Amino acid sequence: MAAAELIRIVSRSSPMALAQVERVRAELAALHPGIRTEVVPVTTSGDRWMGDLAHLGGKGAFTKEVDAALLAGEADLAVHCLKDVPADRPLPTGTVFAAYLERDDIRDALVHPGGLALDKLPAGSRIGTSSVRRIAQLAASHPHLKCVPIRGNANSRLAKLHVGEADALLLAVSGLERIGETERISEVLSLDGMCPPIGAGILALQCREDDSATINAVTGLGHHDTWRExxxxxxxxxxxxxxxxxxxxxxxxxxxxxxxxxxxxxxxxxxxxxxxxxxxxxxxxxxxxxxxxxxxxxxxxxxxxxxxxxx
Missing domain, CATH: 3.30.160.40 (Porphobilinogen deaminase, C-terminal domain)
Known part of the structure; x- marks a missing residue:
C-alpha cells in the first residue's frame, strides 16, 4: 500500500484555524518525520457572513467549502473543531473522520477588560456571544446581564470588545489557548455554571474514505479516550x-x-x-x-x- 509523502491540509484562514493546523503538522512530523505537509487555505460562507448563522443553515456554513476541497481532491486532510460539525446529519458521503486528537480544555472563559468575574459584573453589562447555549445558561444564572450578538473568529471578537461593542465576552478556553491569548481570561467558568457544547475542545481529522495512504498516516494521532467521549x-x-x-x-x-x-x-x-x-x-x-x-x-x-x- 502506498505511503503518503505529501499531505495537503485544507484550512480556513483564521488565526485559530491555522493554529489548529500547526498542531496537526507538528504531531504528524513527530510521528512520521518523512511526510511533508502543506496548507490549502479556503474562506467559508460562515467566515464571510456576519449575520445570524441560522440563515445560512447553521454550523455547516463553516464546513461546506472545506468538504468540497477534500472531495474535489484539492486537499487530503481537513482539521475541524468537532463542535462546529453538525451531528444531526452524517459526514458528506465519501469522507470519514480518521482520528480525534487528544482533547483540550472544554470549559468556557469570561474575558472582561477590567478582570472582573461573572458574578461581579454590574447589572446591564453587555456580554458578547451569539451562542444559544451560552445565552440560555446566562439567562438562567445571571438574568441581570444582557447578551449582545457578536460574530467572527476569536481574534475579531477580541478586537470588537476592545472598541466597546460589548463589555465582556464568553469564549472557549481551548480557543484562547490556541491563539495565545490566555492572559485575557478573567475567569474560567465551571462546567456546572456553563455546560460546554458537544464536541468541545476536540479536533477531528477528516479524509476521503478511499484515501488509505492519508488515513494510515493520521490514524496514529488519534486518542482513544477522546474517541470514546x-x-x-x-x-x-x-x-x-x-x-x-x-x-x-x-x-x-x-x-x-x-x-x-x-x-x-x-x-x-x-x-x-x-x-x-x-x-x-x-x-x-x-x-x-x-x-x-x-x-x-x-x-x-x-x-x-x-x-x-x-x-
Whole structure:
C-alpha cells in the first residue's frame, strides 16, 4: 500500500484555524518525520457572513467549502473543531473522520477588560456571544446581564470588545489557548455554571474514505479516550435531533479506570426550563451511552421543548 509523502491540509484562514493546523503538522512530523505537509487555505460562507448563522443553515456554513476541497481532491486532510460539525446529519458521503486528537480544555472563559468575574459584573453589562447555549445558561444564572450578538473568529471578537461593542465576552478556553491569548481570561467558568457544547475542545481529522495512504498516516494521532467521549456526545446530539437554535449542551468523561459517563442538558432559550441527565455507560458502548442519555432527556420532555423553538 502506498505511503503518503505529501499531505495537503485544507484550512480556513483564521488565526485559530491555522493554529489548529500547526498542531496537526507538528504531531504528524513527530510521528512520521518523512511526510511533508502543506496548507490549502479556503474562506467559508460562515467566515464571510456576519449575520445570524441560522440563515445560512447553521454550523455547516463553516464546513461546506472545506468538504468540497477534500472531495474535489484539492486537499487530503481537513482539521475541524468537532463542535462546529453538525451531528444531526452524517459526514458528506465519501469522507470519514480518521482520528480525534487528544482533547483540550472544554470549559468556557469570561474575558472582561477590567478582570472582573461573572458574578461581579454590574447589572446591564453587555456580554458578547451569539451562542444559544451560552445565552440560555446566562439567562438562567445571571438574568441581570444582557447578551449582545457578536460574530467572527476569536481574534475579531477580541478586537470588537476592545472598541466597546460589548463589555465582556464568553469564549472557549481551548480557543484562547490556541491563539495565545490566555492572559485575557478573567475567569474560567465551571462546567456546572456553563455546560460546554458537544464536541468541545476536540479536533477531528477528516479524509476521503478511499484515501488509505492519508488515513494510515493520521490514524496514529488519534486518542482513544477522546474517541470514546466524542462518539458518545455525537450520538447524544444525533438522537436529540436538535437544530441550530436549540440550546443543547453536554460532555462525556472517560475516567482513568475506564468508566465513561455523559452529562447532557437541554434548555429553553430563555433559560427558564432546564432538563438535565447524567448517565454512566457501565457495559454500554459509547454510542449506546449517548442514546441512553438523550432518551433520559426525551422522557423529561426534550423533544417537545426543542420542537417549540422557532428555527
Amino acid at each position: 466524542a462518539t458518545a456526545e455525537r450520538m447524544f446530539l444525533h438522537v436529540l435531533q436538535g437544530h441550530c437554535n436549540s440550546p443543547i449542551a453536554g460532555y462525556a468523561k472517560a475516567e482513568p479506570d475506564g468508566r465513561l459517563s455523559l452529562r447532557g442538558r437541554v434548555f429553553s432559550p430563555d433559560g427558564k426550563q432546564i432538563l438535565d441527565a447524567h448517565e454512566w455507560a457501565g457495559s454500554l458502548s459509547p454510542e449506546d451511552l449517548g442514546t441512553a442519555t438523550a432518551l433520559a432527556l426525551k422522557r423529561q420532555g426534550a423533544h417537545e421543548l426543542i420542537a417549540a423553538i422557532p428555527h
